[in-house]
Amino acid sequence: MKLTVLKQHTLKCFLILACIICSTSNVKAQKQTRLAPFKLVIKHNTNHDFTLTSLKGTIWKNLSFTLKSDTPQVIDEYGLLSSGTTSKVAPPNLTDFLFTITKTADGVLLKGLEGTTWTELSFSLPKNSKQLFTHKGMVK
Incomplete structure (x- = not known):
C-alpha cells in the first residue's frame, strides 16, 4: 500500500516538474527574435x-x-x-x-x-x- 502512495506522489512531482520546464522553455522561445526578411x-x-x-x-x-x-x-x-x-x-x-x-x-x-x-x-x-x-x- 505504501508503495502505491509513493508511486503516486512521485508521479505528481514528475508532472509538476514537467509543467514547470515546459512553461519556462516557452518563455525563452518567445524572447528570441524571429528572422527578419530584408x-x-x-x-x-x-x-x-x-x-x-x-x-x-x-x-x-x-x-x-x-x-x-x-x-x-x-x-x-x-x-x-x-x-x-x-x-x-x-x-x-x-x-x-x-x-x-x-x-x-x-x-x-x-x-x-x-x-x-x-x-x-x-x-x-x-x-x-x-x-x-x-x-x-x-x-x-
Missing part, C-alpha cells in the same frame, strides 16, 4: 561615404551616411540609429532587425544584432562598388 545593397561612394538601398523589409528606400574607421553605425528597419538606441517594435508589414556597419581597413564589417542568421559579415568594398546582402548573408 534585402539591402551597400555602396561605397567615396573614402567615408556610403549608401544603403533597401529592396525589401524597411520603411526607408535610401540611406546615405559617413563612416569613420572603426566607428559603427547602427541600422534597423526605420533607418539610422544612434549608438545605444534600441530598435522599436516593427509593424506587421515590416521586419524587425538590427545590425551595425563599421568601415575597416579592408572594407566593411556588418554585425547582426537582431533578426539575422549571421552574427558577422566582413568583406572588401572598394570605392564605387556595391554588395547585396540579406538577413541570411551576402548575395552575389
Whole structure:
C-alpha cells in the first residue's frame, strides 16, 4: 500500500516538474527574435561615404551616411540609429532587425544584432562598388 502512495506522489512531482520546464522553455522561445526578411545593397561612394538601398523589409528606400574607421553605425528597419538606441517594435508589414556597419581597413564589417542568421559579415568594398546582402548573408 505504501508503495502505491509513493508511486503516486512521485508521479505528481514528475508532472509538476514537467509543467514547470515546459512553461519556462516557452518563455525563452518567445524572447528570441524571429528572422527578419530584408534585402539591402551597400555602396561605397567615396573614402567615408556610403549608401544603403533597401529592396525589401524597411520603411526607408535610401540611406546615405559617413563612416569613420572603426566607428559603427547602427541600422534597423526605420533607418539610422544612434549608438545605444534600441530598435522599436516593427509593424506587421515590416521586419524587425538590427545590425551595425563599421568601415575597416579592408572594407566593411556588418554585425547582426537582431533578426539575422549571421552574427558577422566582413568583406572588401572598394570605392564605387556595391554588395547585396540579406538577413541570411551576402548575395552575389
